[in-house]
Amino acid sequence: AQRVTQPEKLLSVFKGAPVELKCNYSYSGSPELFWYVQYSRQRLQLLLRHISRESIKGFTADLNKGETSFHLKKPFAQEEDSAMYYCALSPLGDQGGSEKLVFGKGTKLTVNP
Amino acid sequence: KAGVTQTPRYLIKTRGQQVTLSCSPISGHRSVSWYQQTPGQGLQFLFEYFSETQRNKGNFPGRFSGRQFSNSRSEMNVSTLELGDSALYLCASSLWALLGPGELFFGEGSRLTVL
Numbered sequence: 001a002q003r004v005t006q007p008e009k010l011l012s013v014f015k016g017a018p019v020e021l022k023c024n025y026s027y028s029g030s031p032e033l034f035w036y037v038q039y040s041r042q043r044l045q046l047l048l049r050h051i052s053r054e055s056i057k058g059f060t061a062d063l064n065k066g067e068t069s070f071h072l073k074k075p076f077a078q079e080e081d082s083a084m085y086y087c088a089l090s091p092l093g094d095q096g097g098s099e100k101l102v103f104g105k106g107t108k109l110t111v112n113p
Numbered sequence: 114k115a116g117v118t119q120t121p122r123y124l125i126k127t128r129g130q131q132v133t134l135s136c137s138p139i140s141g142h143r144s145v146s147w148y149q150q151t152p153g154q155g156l157q158f159l160f161e162y163f164s165e166t167q168r169n170k171g172n173f174p175g176r177f178s179g180r181q182f183s184n185s186r187s188e189m190n191v192s193t194l195e196l197g198d199s200a201l202y203l204c205a206s207s208l209w210a211l212l213g214p215g216e217l218f219f220g221e222g223s224r225l226t227v228l
Contacts, residue, residue, distance in 0.1 A: 098161065099169075099207050
């Protein structure tokens with residue numbers, strides 16, 4: 001079964017502190033992984049995808065197939081990073097060409113001043 | 114470019130009724146997918162359409178159905194509403210890629226309350 005687990009519902013850090021949002025997945029094939037973010041009163045939007053290997057707004061995420069994890073990290077959190085973060089998996093192996101995503105339940109990040 | 118537009122934004126229905134939700138994708142996007150979001154289950158995939166064909170369906174009962182029109186606009190329908198159908202229904206559009214998912218662009222959602 002395809003599953004994405006985000007163990008922390010809530011995460012609170014101070015401005016300037018490092019932040020790591022955890023994501024673990026369960027999938028036997030070769031997944032593609034994403035982080036989506038929803039800022040207050042805004043739409044859900046893509047933050048980054050592992051295949052792009054890029055840093056967006058200072059965030060990076062590394063796919064660790066051995067640990068089946070895709071944690072999102074930022075060395076110095078900013079207040080504007082406060083948002084709801086969702087990890088998502090695309091089961092490419094089974095659904096070639098599909099846009100289907102399996103989402104985790106999300107982590108609400110609060111960055112305190 | 115206008116974003117994904119969903120109508121209506123809010124609606125209240127009673128058990129047993131049916132509801133139709135509409136989604137207009139970003140111009141040029143031919144793939145539309147639907148998700149149900151609830152506090153307990155989070156975001157769950159309902160179905161996706163490409164060129165008027167349903168390509169994939171999530172694990173929902175047959176009361177949930179959808180369709181896509183030639184202009185890529187999509188509708189989803191829920192018949193015989195139950196209290197548990199109360200949720201935010203999100204539509205997302207994308208430039209469909211042969212080898213895998215592209216970036217999904219989400220609408221603001223239609224919030225359905227079933228009384």
